[in-house]
Amino acid sequence: MKRRVVAIDEIVEWNDFRRSVTWDPKLDQHRLEVDSAKVMRARLEEMGKGLDEASEEIMRRSSYLSRHSRIPSVVQDPESYKLVKRYIVKYSMKPEEAMREVSILAK
Numbered sequence: 001m002k003r004r005v006v007a008i009d010e011i012v013e014w015n016d017f018r019r020s021v022t023w024d025p026k027l028d029q030h031r032l033e034v035d036s037a038k039v040m041r042a043r044l045e046e047m048g049k050g051l052d053e054a055s056e057e058i059m060r061r062s063s064y065l066s067r068h069s070r071i072p073s074v075v076q077d078p079e080s081y082k083l084v085k086r087y088i089v090k091y092s093m094k095p096e097e098a099m100r101e102v103s104i105l106a107k
Contacts, residue, residue, distance in 0.1 A: 002105055003022065004023055004025075004028075005021075005030070005092065006022070006023045007019055007021060007023065008020055010036070010037060010038060010039040012037070012038055012039060018036045018037070018038055018039075019033060020032065020036045020037035020039075020040060021037075021055050021056035031062055032051065032055075032058075034051065035066050040054070060095070060099075061091065062101060064087075064098065064099060065084075065087075065088075067102045067103065067105075067106040068083075068084065068087055068105075068106070069104055070106050071102075071105050074087075087102070097104060
């Protein structure tokens with residue numbers, strides 16, 4: 001059994017929610033609804049980054065988490081959520097090092 005995030009809603013204001021990501025179960029893929037992703041577009045603009053850069057980073061992070069899902073010691077640990085949190089923090093601080101480590105562990 002696999003877990004999936006089926007939707008992500010942005011909170012624009014206290015009463016304004018926008019669905020920015022949906023999951024297509026037939027294709028087992030997530031779709032970014034760029035027109036609805038108002039907050040994400042604003043943050044990208046503040047950082048001086050484009051949608052292509054954000055898309056590439058999302059794919060790298062997806063790959064990083066996917067590799068962890070193939071490591072038995074991560075998946076089978078009763079407190080795997082704590083491990084995943086640790087790996088996410090590591091990636092946010094040192095992405096290149098984190099990717100090298102997971103590449104070695106996932107072999």
